[in-house]
Amino acid sequence: MTHNPLPVERRFTHDLSSRVTAGHQVRDVMWAVIAALVPGLLALIWQSGPGVLVQCSLAVASALIGESMALKLRSRPARPSLNDLSAMVTAILLGLSVPGLAPWWVITLGTLFAILLGKQVYGGLGCNPFNPAMVGYAILLVSFPQEMTHWPAEPVGLGETLHAIFGEMDSHRPDALAMATPLDASRTPPAMGHSTATPGGLVPASHSDSWVNLGYLLGGLWLLRRKLIDGRISAGVLAGLTACALGFYLEDSSRYPSPAFHLFSGATMLAAFFIATDPVSAATTPRGRWIYAAGIGVLIYVIRTWGGYPDGVAFAVLLMNLTAPTLDHFTRPRAYGHPR
Amino acid sequence: MTTLPGRFPGGLELEGHKSLANQCPIRFAGLPPRLLFPLRQRNGENARALVSIGDLVRRGSVIAGGNQSLDPPIHASSSGRVIAIEDHGMAHPAGISSRCIIIETDGLDESIAALPALDTTHCSPESLLDRLHEAGIVGLGGAGFPTAAKLLKGKTAIDTLILNGAECEPYIACDDRLLRERANEVLQGAALLQRCLGCRTTLIAVEGDMRLAWQALKAAQSAGDFDFIQIIQVPSRYPAGGERQLIQLLTGREVPSGALPAAIGVICQNVATVAAIYRAAAHGEILDSRIVTVTGAGVQTPQNLEVRLGTPIGFLIEQCGGYTGQAHGLIVGGPMMGYTVNSDAIPVTKPVNAILVTGAGSPATIPDPQPCIRCGACAEACPASLLPQQLYWHTHAQQLQRALDYHLLDCIECGCCDAVCPSHIPLVHEFRQAKQASLSQQRARDSAAHARMRFEARQARKEQEQRDRELAAQRRKASLGGHASPKIQEALERARQKRAKQNESLASETTHNDP
Incomplete structure (x- = not known):
């Protein structure tokens, strides 16, 4: 039998590389987050000098070294994990959170804790139940309260900064370099003779903290516009905090500072747009995210007002991280075709 | 676009890439040298081959039959000789192969006698279902579910018939071209189905960006007597053409989890299936060809082809001018729901609505x-x-x-x-x-x-x-x-006596031997 000429078979490989992509890439998201931190960073430099830049650089260097080491120990290739830039974001968040003049070993230890105990021990990016930067921050705050709570009162020059950071551990620090934050002041009852930083007014203009918060707010809104973070989380944090602050402020405005003070003090905006929005350690369902975020807002207020720490963000976030799996479980959305 | 009763959550607005293939009319792909008919059925078993190697078949001959399966029989789509029944790759998401009947075509394309035409305005629902099974009609939208079984399934009364022309997946344009060129067949089929199902409402959905298809439907509607059919545009939002999402859009109702649309009184049919239903009923035509979109950056001239079932993909690519230099991946279906296959020797089967040959580097290779x-x-x-x-x-x-x-x-x-x-x-x-x-x-x-x-x-x-x-x-x-019979009683008595005698003699022997 003579066969018709057959076309030559062409073989292809099974690959999924031709799929449609309509979203972002992890690396791009991380880059954007870093970029969005810039306004806040600039405000921070303006407020307290270049110390924060040194802290961030130290943090990034320790993070990259720590992550490479951990990946080597875990026999994982280093490049993909370093390339996703998540370690860098963790490091920068921590660098922004420690006081600009804290000694070098504080930020180095903190970052290593964050990367190793906050992230890599659980299996790296995506597996960590807690926000790594906040793990690092909490360890530092509990272990080195002295170094972690003193912020420069006014901008400090580069030379002095470097001396403070890299100088002898017991070198003399001028008292003018350190002061209590307005949040510390606000906790002290007015009867004791201090005045609260904000007697009303939208923005407590007396302190440049509010400029830093405005900077973070700006960056955060840009991330929201690009749909890189979940607005539910940011709104939830701010709503939870505002609700508490407003309630107590209305009850007794002489004892409790205004909501505006809370919104623009400490790390409020950093928490709302950059820390609570870390998706890995947050709840994942829409309703769960509302609850998770509002919980953070409420806890920030509680810790600030009655707790013993200058700011409540780290503990608020870590406590709510704990609830995320449970929240996810009980707030599953109704799937198509299932009873309402 | 009028407001629809429902909307679905999520979804994506995707770039359509439809104009690659939907510019020129549907063209007959021609007869390939060989046709391959996989015997694998939906239940995973093989249909029984009814021909053997060397047999001559004609277009329309039944070459394999469903053994107790819902699947309709398999027909030869052209005339020729069975040259092999052997394992061969088939279009399947899991990349499995199947026993296939392989026919070498003779180019004469001789048919067996067509089935008798049904009276589409008076035929009984039962006779239509029989016809659909006999003519091998299955869903052409991609799932390939036997149509007769789908229509039969509804134990609850069907009140709404939905014709799915919302071709939401990028690149695929076969339904678009079908509606533009054969809108009348679709409407005729819709009328036939509505009568046989006894439903009140019939809707045809097309995507908002299928303007020419919508116009063609409108024109066919006013030319014929099809005022009872509503032609509706749905948003061009993927997956608006997904069965459950389309039902949600058009009725505001959800199909319960694990149930079929019939559970809420809805039947959804792809427009190409409906056209095939009409042709099977009105002209006695067997479903032995379908429209396939051959498209993508890896094809010289993307277009829609009328393809005889069993035609190898490679033959279709040849009809479209061959591969371009950057041809990289071969996908059956669209980029969203399609699946990659590893060879262009696999044949077109009824659910294959598109062949997408992607180009290297476009879209950027995914890490x-x-x-x-x-x-x-x-x-x-x-x-x-x-x-x-x-x-x-x-x-x-x-x-x-x-x-x-x-x-x-x-x-x-x-x-x-x-x-x-x-x-x-x-x-x-x-x-x-x-x-x-x-x-x-x-x-x-x-x-x-x-x-x-x-x-x-x-x-x-x-x-x-x-x-x-x-x-x-x-x-x-x-x-x-x-009360046994006397004969047996006697026999038993004799046996007893005999045994007694034996025992006696045995006993005397032993006494004698005693010293």
Whole structure:
């Protein structure tokens, strides 16, 4: 039998590389987050000098070294994990959170804790139940309260900064370099003779903290516009905090500072747009995210007002991280075709 | 666009890429040298081949039959000689092969006599169902479900018939061209179905950007007497053409989980299927060809071809001018729900609506999967309101039961989650495999239960037999002791005496021997 000429078979490989992509890439998201931190960073430099830049650089260097080491120990290739830039974001968040003049070993230890105990021990990016930067921050705050709570009162020059950071551990620090934050002041009852930083007014203009918060707010809104973070989380944090602050402020405005003070003090905006929005350690369902975020807002207020720490963000976030799996479980959305 | 009764959550606005293939009219692809007909049916078993090697077949000959399956018989799509019945790759998401009847065409394309035409205005629903089975009609939208079975399934009354012309997946344009060129057939089929189903409402849905198709339908509607059919534009938002999403859009109702649309009184049919139904009824035509979109950057001249079933993909590519230099990947279906195949020798079967040859580097090659950062973009995009990241967590950890708790089986595999995942995790691939695993677990459980039932039935039967035997023995005994026939009584008496004598002689012998 003579066969018709057959076309030559062409073989292809099974690959999924031709799929449609309509979203972002992890690396791009991380880059954007870093970029969005810039306004806040600039405000921070303006407020307290270049110390924060040194802290961030130290943090990034320790993070990259720590992550490479951990990946080597875990026999994982280093490049993909370093390339996703998540370690860098963790490091920068921590660098922004420690006081600009804290000694070098504080930020180095903190970052290593964050990367190793906050992230890599659980299996790296995506597996960590807690926000790594906040793990690092909490360890530092509990272990080195002295170094972690003193912020420069006014901008400090580069030379002095470097001396403070890299100088002898017991070198003399001028008292003018350190002061209590307005949040510390606000906790002290007015009867004791201090005045609260904000007697009303939208923005407590007396302190440049509010400029830093405005900077973070700006960056955060840009991330929201690009749909890189979940607005539910940011709104939830701010709503939870505002609700508490407003309630107590209305009850007794002489004892409790205004909501505006809370919104623009400490790390409020950093928490709302950059820390609570870390998706890995947050709840994942829409309703769960509302609850998770509002919980953070409420806890920030509680810790600030009655707790013993200058700011409540780290503990608020870590406590709510704990609830995320449970929240996810009980707030599953109704799937198509299932009873309402 | 009028406001629709419902909307679906999630979904994506995707670039259509339709104009690649929908510019020129549907063209007959021609007869390939060989036709291949996979025998594998939906239930995984093979249809029985009714021809043997060397047999001559004609267009329309039944060459394999469904053995107790819902699947209709398989017809030859041209004339020629059966040259082999052997394993060959087929279009299947799992990349499996099937026993195939391979026919070498003779180029004469001789047909057997067509089926008698039905009277489409008066034929009974039963005669239509028989005809659909006989003519080999299955869903042409991609699922390939036997149409007669689908129409028969509805135990509840059907009140709404939906014709799905919302071709939401990028690149695919075969329904678009069909509606532009053969709108009348679709409307005729719709009228026929509406009458046989006895439903009140008939809707035809096309996507908002299928303007020419919509115009063609409108023109055919006013030319014929089809005012009872509503032609509706739905948003060009993927997956508006997904069966469940389309029902949600058009009726505001949801199909209950695990049920068919018929459970809420809706039947959804692809427009190409409806046209085939009409041709089978009105002209006695067997479904032996379909329209296939051949498209993508890897094809010289993308277009829609009228293709005889069984034609190898490679032949279609040849008809489109061959591959371009950058041809890279071969996908059956569209980029969202389609699946890659590893050879262009596999044949077109009824559910194959498009062949997409992707070009290298376009779209940018996707990097390897990275860890899930639980960003939730997948959940936002999911039109079934599932939590793909949780599903992935559980399927990846082989926790099948947990995945089922998270409604794994409600995943429609639309691929929206894949498309938005910033870590490029092949989620749907993972879910398909998990579903498969769940299915085989279920089968194993079923067959274990079946085996146990059989074993228990056998035990019970054996015990019963044993009891019956004992009973019979007892009855025999009783009957012997009672009123047996005199002859037997005599025989028994003789035997007894004989035994007694023997015993006596034996006893005397022993005494004699005693010293």
